[in-house]
Amino acid sequence: MLKINKLHKSYPIGDSSLHVLKGIDLSVESGEMVAIMGSSGSGKSTLLNIIGMLDEADEGEYILDNVPIKNLTEKKAAIYRNKFLGFIFQSFNLINYKNAIENVALPLYYQGLKRKERLEKGLFHLEKVGLKDWAHHLPNELSGGQKQRVAIARALAANPKLLLADEPTGALDTKTSYEIMEFIQSLNDEGKTILMVTHEEDIANMCKRIVRLKDGVIMEDTFVEQVRASQYV
């Protein structure tokens, strides 16, 4: 699914620069569910953003679904993001003046689908996350867990191959976190490849593989026995 070789990334800070990623090698197969862990500032989000084509590496190779990602124009990057990737963020990042169904349907708009088709698909995905009845509510009328489920529905709407989640449960309480994880696991069961950044060991253990970052390099990369979230719900 994706292959990363000797990836480097620095951020300029004043006159000097901060070397954040110092040679990352990582490959993820289709159908995997990977947790990326590490202390704050270790470069987790940076790595995820590069994988998500929201940011570009300085050095190294990144191949996504057999397409080398290098020197993309903004337009190309936008098309790939739209086609291959679904994003889930810690702070949900819903558009606050659009209701749930409009938020979910937005990626489909950028795919060029007709309005009717968009709303049908949007409703289908909202139903999947159990929020069909909330379709016409604005984000500020929803709880944190509901918002994150709308965000997941939005990430799924364009039927991406790879879901990228940056601390998807970071802003949620434990119970809600498990509910969300249960749903993400079910997506993985259906075959979606999932990469998520998390700080929490219990959440990481609900994935199938844990990659630990430290000071910009991968310190540990292990496959784990997946803990099912359903047993806690």
Added chain:
Amino acid sequence: MFDRDLWSEIFNSIKKNKLRTFLTGFSVAWGIFILVLLLGSVKGLQNGFAKEFNDDASNSIFIFASTTTKPYGGFDAGRRIILKNKDIEYIKGSFEGSFEYISGRFNKFLPIKHNKEKATFPIRAVHPDHQFIEKTIINKGRFLTQQDLDSRAKVVVLGKKVVEELFKEEEALGNTVEINGYIYTVVGVFSDEGNEREERNVYVPITTFQMIYGNTDQLAQILLTYNPKFSLAEAINFSEVLEELFKRRLIIDPEDQGAIYLNNKAEQFSDVSNFTFILSIMSISIGVLILIAGIVGIGNILVFIIKERTKEIGIRKALGARPSQVIKLVILESVFITSIAGLGGMLFGSGLLALLGPLIDSPGFSNPSVDMLTIIIATIILVISGLLAGLIPAINAANVKPIVALRAD
């Protein structure tokens, strides 16, 4: 373009910034409103001038003769120059194609009688072409003809005011008037678009009057119109050539400014059209300056709105919005605000002119109005203004980096 979501997004952002949208929209509307009023006023001036000039054909040249002011060719200064019938024949023979109509003229003030009514009117002895040079409008009967001149007929064409005074309720056409003991038949009644004073004139065949009053071949003036296809420059050149040749023909010093005088409408006309042209340019400049203020205002607001929406634009980009789509969103919003506001100002301005314009009719300023062309040009200016106003904010928006936007919490 007619994409429901795009428009619903535009309306959303307008709705969220009602006051600011209104204020900038107002400045654009105001700019267009002033522009329309200014252009309408210039049009009013043009109409006013055109009306003044309509008295005679706008391509007319009048030739007057006077006395010489310089000795020349063996003659002393102070010699009286007299135009004659053969001068008209000379022009006819030498300037075929350069002139359109030509007529001689001299005036006499004589009492005219009909039954008991008697009054003095200016009587103009002219050729048939005079009708077209003076733009005389025949209401009844006919104007003078070549036949009248050849037979030295005693016929008159009376102005409307003359008829009113002499005939009252009676039918004038076919009736007679008496001038200095001679009986003339009324063959026509005329009015004049230029002014009512013209309608107090009486026309008689020039040959008739030349025979009765001194049996001469003299004229006071020669009036002609130049070929209407002439450009202003050609027309002015034609009258200069005429003047030069007449001076040579009548033995007048080429430098003598007093002996003969050519009054060319083309020269006056070119002055007036230059004047109104400069006025138009000035009012367009003022309108455009006001518009620019409006555009800068809208641009400012949009830049601000984009700042506020950085995060949203970042999200959109993460979801797959292409830069071109983001640009379209911003520019359309700008074009929409400018166009609606501008159209409002335009409708208000032209509505005001349509309502009040026809009521205004004073000398030199008449029926201020805007024509279709002005409206079309203003509309194009508006759309371009909208594009310009949206350009910088749109580029800002397109340059938003999704990570930066998403991090901005």
